[in-house]
Amino acid sequence: QVQLVESGGGVVQPGRSLRLSCAASGFTFSTYAMHWARQAPGKGLEWVAVISYDGSTKYYADSVKGRFTISRDNSKSTLYLQMISLRAEDAAVYYCASAQSTLLNFDYWGLGTLVTVSS
Amino acid sequence: DIQMTQSPSSLSASVGDRVTITCRASQGISNYLAWFQQKPGQAPKSLIYAASSLQSGVPSKFSGSGSGTDFTLTISSLQPEDFATYYCQQYYNYPRTFGPGTKVDIK
Numbered sequence: 001q002v003q004l005v006e007s008g009g010g011v012v013q014p015g016r017s018l019r020l021s022c023a024a025s026g027f028t029f030s031t032y033a034m035h036w037a038r039q040a041p042g043k044g045l046e047w048v049a050v051i052s053y054d055g056s057t058k059y060y061a062d063s064v065k066g067r068f069t070i071s072r073d074n075s076k077s078t079l080y081l082q083m084i085s086l087r088a089e090d091a092a093v094y095y096c097a098s099a100q101s102t103l104l105n106f107d108y109w110g111l112g113t114l115v116t117v118s119s
Numbered sequence: 120d121i122q123m124t125q126s127p128s129s130l131s132a133s134v135g136d137r138v139t140i141t142c143r144a145s146q147g148i149s150n151y152l153a154w155f156q157q158k159p160g161q162a163p164k165s166l167i168y169a170a171s172s173l174q175s176g177v178p179s180k181f182s183g184s185g186s187g188t189d190f191t192l193t194i195s196s197l198q199p200e201d202f203a204t205y206y207c208q209q210y211y212n213y214p215r216t217f218g219p220g221t222k223v224d225i226k
Contacts, residue, residue, distance in 0.1 A: 035215075045155070045163065045206055047215035059213045095162055105153040105168040105210050112162050 002026040004096050004110030011116045012086055022079040022096030022110055030054075030074035033102040036081050038092035039112075048094070049081065052102050059102070064090075083115075091117045121145050121209050125218035131226040136197045140221045142190040142207035151211040154183055154192045157220075158203045166205075167192065197223070 008020040022034070036048040049060045049070040058070055069082040079096050093112040099105060122145035132138050142152065150170035155163040165174045167183040170190055180195045194201055202225055207218040 044220050045157075045208075045217040047208075047217065050213070050215075061214050103210075105151075106155075106165055106208075107174070109162045109164065 002098070002108045004098065004108060006094060006096055006110045006113035009094065009113030009115045011118060013119050014087060014117055016086055017082070017084045018086060018115060019083070020081040020094055020113055020115070022081075024077045024079065024096075024098070027098065027108075029072075029077035032107075033099045033104075034070075034072060034079045035097045035099060035106060036068075036070060036079075036094060037097060037106075038090075038094045038115075040089075040092040043092075046092075050099075050102055051079070057102055086115075086117045088117050091115055120214055121148060121211065121216050123207055123209055123216050123218040125205075125207060125221050127221060128219065129222040129224065131224055132197050133226045134197055134199060138194045138197055138201075138223060140192045140205055140207075140223075142185075142192070142218050144188045144190075144209055144211075147187045148209045148211035150186050151209055152183075152185065152190050153208045153210060154181075155206045155208065156201075156203045157206065163206065194223075199225075 003025045005023045012018050035050045051070045067085045071080045095112045096110045097106040098108045124143045126141045152170045154167040157163040171183045182193045204220045204222045206220045
């Protein structure tokens with residue numbers, strides 16, 4: 001069955017960097033677009049970024065543009081989110097999600113990884 | 120950006136009740152609308168895509184309708200496992216935007 005397992009979350013100081021990973025299994029990762037979304041504590045869902053199946057197309061939310069970079073390694077079936085210049089408002093549970101293309105809806109979600117930004 | 124609104128923001132219902140949640144987009148999105156269910160402490164789960172198509176494995180008590188700017192999610196007979204927060208999301212364009220959620224709890 002489809003599994004998406006995020007890792008890399010933790011406590012980080014404002015202004016520092018962190019890289020999240022999402023390990024995929026149970027489907028042909030290299031043919032799927034992948035998204036990151038996040039949810040601040042007690043808040044709703046916010047879409048963060050998407051990458052096409054081959055990495056050629058990427059879109060970002062304005063709130064993270066220029067600070068976050070989405071990437072993928074199809075040989076490892078792994079999605080990444082490099083986050084720099086972290087702010088207090090970036091604190092959230094970060095989820096990866098699959099989609100059959102960048103034009104289509106989310107299929108499956110991972111369990112999430114918590115990022116805390118605090119001095 | 121397309122703004123998504125939901126009503127009500129919360130509702131209390133009993134087991135066996137029929138529940139309807141409304142989602143509205145700030146501009147027409149055709150049928151590029153998805154619904155998600157999230158239980159406390161859990162990841163979201165995809166329920167419906169293309170406004171009315173059930174994701175694989177989702178029970179038929181869930182149904183969706185609508186097109187353009189107005190959409191509904193209906194749960195035909197609420198069961199204990201359905202108490203959760205429900206979100207709509209448009210995938211008509213980027214950035215993808217979610218509604219603020221509707222929390223369904225036990226009366």
